Amino acid sequence: MSSSQVMSQALRAKVMSAEDAAALVEPGSHVGMSGFTGSGYPKAVPLALARRIEAAHARGEPFRIGVWTGASTAPELDGALARADGIDLRLPYQSDPATRQRINAGSIDYIDLHLSHVAQFVWFGFLGHLDVAVIECAGILPDGRLIPSTSIGNNKTWLDLADRVIIEVNSWMNPALLGMHDIYYGTRLPPHRKPIPIVAPGDRIGETTYRCNPDKVIAVVETHAPDRNTSFAAPDDVSGAIAGHILEFFEHEVKQGRLPRNLLPLQSGVGNVANAVMAGLDDGPFPHLTAYTEVLQDGMLNLIRSGRMDLASATALSLSSEAAIEFNREIEFLRDRIVLRPQEISNHPEVIRRLGVIAMNGMIEADIYGNVNSTHVRGSSIMNGIGGSGDFARNAYLSIFMTPSTAKNGTISCIVPMVTHVDHTEHDVQILVTERGLADLRGLSPKQRARIIIEKTAHPRFQPALLDYFERACRDSAGKHTPHLLDESFRLLRPE
Numbered sequence: 001m002s003s004s005q006v007m008s009q010a011l012r013a014k015v016m017s018a019e020d021a022a023a024l025v026e027p028g029s030h031v032g033m034s035g036f037t038g039s040g041y042p043k044a045v046p047l048a049l050a051r052r053i054e055a056a057h058a059r060g061e062p063f064r065i066g067v068w069t070g071a072s073t074a075p076e077l078d079g080a081l082a083r084a085d086g087i088d089l090r091l092p093y094q095s096d097p098a099t100r101q102r103i104n105a106g107s108i109d110y111i112d113l114h115l116s117h118v119a120q121f122v123w124f125g126f127l128g129h130l131d132v133a134v135i136e137c138a139g140i141l142p143d144g145r146l147i148p149s150t151s152i153g154n155n156k157t158w159l160d161l162a163d164r165v166i167i168e169v170n171s172w173m174n175p176a177l178l179g180m181h182d183i184y185y186g187t188r189l190p191p192h193r194k195p196i197p198i199v200a201p202g203d204r205i206g207e208t209t210y211r212c213n214p215d216k217v218i219a220v221v222e223t224h225a226p227d228r229n230t231s232f233a234a235p236d237d238v239s240g241a242i243a244g245h246i247l248e249f250f251e252h253e254v255k256q257g258r259l260p261r262n263l264l265p266l267q268s269g270v271g272n273v274a275n276a277v278m279a280g281l282d283d284g285p286f287p288h289l290t291a292y293t294e295v296l297q298d299g300m301l302n303l304i305r306s307g308r309m310d311l312a313s314a315t316a317l318s319l320s321s322e323a324a325i326e327f328n329r330e331i332e333f334l335r336d337r338i339v340l341r342p343q344e345i346s347n348h349p350e351v352i353r354r355l356g357v358i359a360m361n362g363m364i365e366a367d368i369y370g371n372v373n374s375t376h377v378r379g380s381s382i383m384n385g386i387g388g389s390g391d392f393a394r395n396a397y398l399s400i401f402m403t404p405s406t407a408k409n410g411t412i413s414c415i416v417p418m419v420t421h422v423d424h425t426e427h428d429v430q431i432l433v434t435e436r437g438l439a440d441l442r443g444l445s446p447k448q449r450a451r452i453i454i455e456k457t458a459h460p461r462f463q464p465a466l467l468d469y470f471e472r473a474c475r476d477s478a479g480k481h482t483p484h485l486l487d488e489s490f491r492l493l494r495p496e
Contacts, residue, residue, distance in 0.1 A: 005139035005147075005169050006220060014220045018044035021166050021219035022052050027063040029131040030089075032122075032158030033077060036070035036316035036343070037270060037295050038228035040151030042134045042168040044221055046077040053086035064088040068122075068130070070153020070315065070343055071115060071294075071387060072096065074228035082108065091127070092118045093385035104381045112375065115294065115388040116347035119157040123189060133162035137210070138173035140220070145209035148181045148340065149173045150227055151316030156183055156342045159212050166219045167212075172226050176331045181340045182206045198351045201265045201292040202311040202339060229321040232298055235276035238404050241435035243276040246360065246400065247284055249431070249438050253398075254286075261285075265292035267352075267392045268300065269361040270318055273402055275299035277360060282308050292357050294346050294388045296338065298323040304337050305330065313339040315346040347391040359396035361389040363403045366457075367419045368450040368470060369482055370426035370441050372401050379420030379490075386423050393428045405434035405459040413462035415453060417469045418489040432457050446482045447474065 006012045022045055025031060035041025049065075056063035066089040067081060078096035081087050085107070090099060092113035103110040113121065121127050135155050139147040148155065149170060159165060184206035188194060197205050235243065253259040263286050268274040278299025281289065291300055291312035298320050303309035305326070317340075319327060327334065345351065352359075363374045364383065375386055393399040401424065403414045414434065426446070432439045437456035441449050454466045473483035 005171050005175060006222065007142045008140045008144045008214070009142075010214055011140050011144060011167070011217055011220050014217055015222060016219050018048040018221050018223075019052075021045050021221050022048035024164070024166070024218050025049055025065065025132055027056070028065065030066040030068065030128055032068045032130050032133045032154065032162055033073065034070065034135040034149075034151065034153060034155050034158070035073035035077060036151035036153040037072050037318040038074050038230060039317045039319075040136050040149040040153070040227065041069075041073040041077050042136045042166075043076055043170065043223045043225040045134050045166055045168060047080050050080035050084040050086055053081070053084040057085060066090075066128075068092070068118070068127070068154070068158075070151060070155070072384065076228075093387050095384045100382065100384075110382060112382065112385045114347075114386060114390045115343050116349060116391040119154050119342065119344040122154075122157055122161060130158065130162045132164050132166065133158035134166045134168070135159060135210075136168045136170050136223075138170065138177045139175050140167065140169060141209065144212060144214045146212050147175065147178050147209055148183070149177065152181060152183070152340050152342050152346075153315055154343060156185075156210060157344075159210055163216065164218045165212060165216045166221065167217060168221045168223050171222065171224045174328050174331050176335065179208050180335045180338055181208050183208070183210060184342060184345050185211070187344065196345065196348055196351050198345070199354065201290045201313045201355060204339065206341075226324065227317075229324055230270075230297070230318050232275050232320055233272050235272070235279055238435040239273045239276035240280075242273050242402050242404075242433050243280040245433050245438040246277055246402070247280045249440070250284075250286065262288040262290070264356045264358050264397055265290045267291065267293040267357050267359045267396070268295075268297070269387070269389060270295050270297060271362055273362060274360065278303055282306055292346070292352070292355050294343060301327065301334075304334065311337050311339070313341060313346065315341055315343040343388070347388045349391060349395040352392055352395040356397035357392060357395070358398045358400070359389075359392035360400045360402065361393065363401045363414075363424075365403070365414045365416050365419055366401060366429070366432050366453070367416050368453050368466060369446045370429045370432065370449050370453065371419050371422050372424040372429050373419040373421045374401075374423045376421035390424060390428075393424050398430055399428055400431040400433060401429055402433040405436050405457060406461070410459070410461070413459060413466070415458040415462065415466065417466065418484060420490055434458075436460075
């Protein structure tokens with residue numbers, strides 16, 4: 001790579017190899033890394049750091065660090081450091097198999113946080129001191145300001161609070177990203193907070209670049225590598241059916257006068273079902289859509305390109321290889337239609353509540369009363385983390401959770417008597433959707449919820465067992481508000 005994207009003379013003098021930069025990270029450091037759902041993460045320094053850690057361990061020297069990010073990253077970061085046994089603490093969200101295995105084995109401590117809480121917790125001092133920030137950028141301007149790349153996440157906070165900063169300048173990133181970002185510097189700590197002045201999804205309230213004290217920069221590393229692109233399967237019968245139920249529900253809500261024809265700003269979690277919903281919207285009757293979400297996937301990008309969606313606000317991109325190529329080719333068109341913000345703003349409860357966001361998120365399982373588990377298997381093994389689903393679900397105008405009705409090739413029901421771990425209580429869940437149907441839980445008591453959840457969303461193979469459980473619970477605990485048979489509520493519902 002040439003130094004054309006490192007335009008600051010002072011910072012150009014700090015260009016060095018990834019190995020030399022990694023040598024500046026000390027054992028026991030808390031390190032804030034850029035990265036959110038596989039985009040905008042540092043590509044070279046974490047790999048070099050993993051090699052350094054492995055060499056230290058080979059000499060019998062302990063070397064582990066705390067890794068703080070925006071959300072999930074990639075094998076070159078989470079995976080490499082986990083396999084090197086280099087992580088002692090990870091937060092706030094991860095999706096790497098090696099990291100997950102070590103968390104569940106007890107060798108990595110993991111803090112699963114709401115994504116809107118992370119930056120403020122660091123500012124509050126709740127998580128300890130941040131020693132080093134390692135941040136990917138698309139370029140450095142002559143005055144030292146940093147051009148963000150394809151995710152923002154917690155980068156602003158890392159740059160503000162870290163003692164030392166390592167910058168990776170990735171020439172693969174399109175310099176035309178400049179102008180797409182909105183970095184808000186108006187956040188205050190209690191008791192001096194002020195309202196976040198966003199009243200529409202496209203409002204810009206900040207700056208297009210990061211501020212960074214050049215005296216804190218200890219290294220600049222030049223790279224040229226794409227993000228970890230996400231592969232999305234074409235909608236299958238299950239995801240297509242889930243999407244169909246949601247779109248039919250939207251049409252009903254418009255007819256009832258509870259939604260405008262262009263709906264309300266959309267938030268969508270990551271995955272194939274979410275993309276299937278976006279594909280359905282592209283063929284649907286709703287014009288001039290908007291999004292206020294945390295991740296922009298292929299389906300939402302297609303809505304913008306087709307003219308069905310006017311604007312999307314997020315904190316990160318999460319695109320397939322094909323969509324990433326299209327994004328770069330059409331970036332001049334997209335720059336005025338996409339806003340990338342820090343995650344404490346993209347996921348801010350105040351803004352979500354004000355805009356009336358429609359939140360659509362996935363889950364592992366839901367129980368018959370509407371409690372949702374989105375993070376754990378069998379109550380104790382973490383999958384990924386709560387991510388931003390809680391930020392949106394509790395504060396949304398409509399809170400929708402969706403999943404196939406069964407897992408493990410149909411042998412396990414995703415609708416259960418009682419979830420083994422609760423991430424979203426019944427108070428934050430309004431709509432449950434599977435390929436079998438949609439359960440609208442608004443205005444229903446727990447017993448009313450149970451009947452409609454079993455009837456509308458459970459797979460027919462498991463409906464008799466669920467209904468039998470509910471009816472016996474009602475009979476054996478007469479008068480109870482939320483009937484349960486606690487001695488059998490966690491038995492796995494399997495086909496006979």
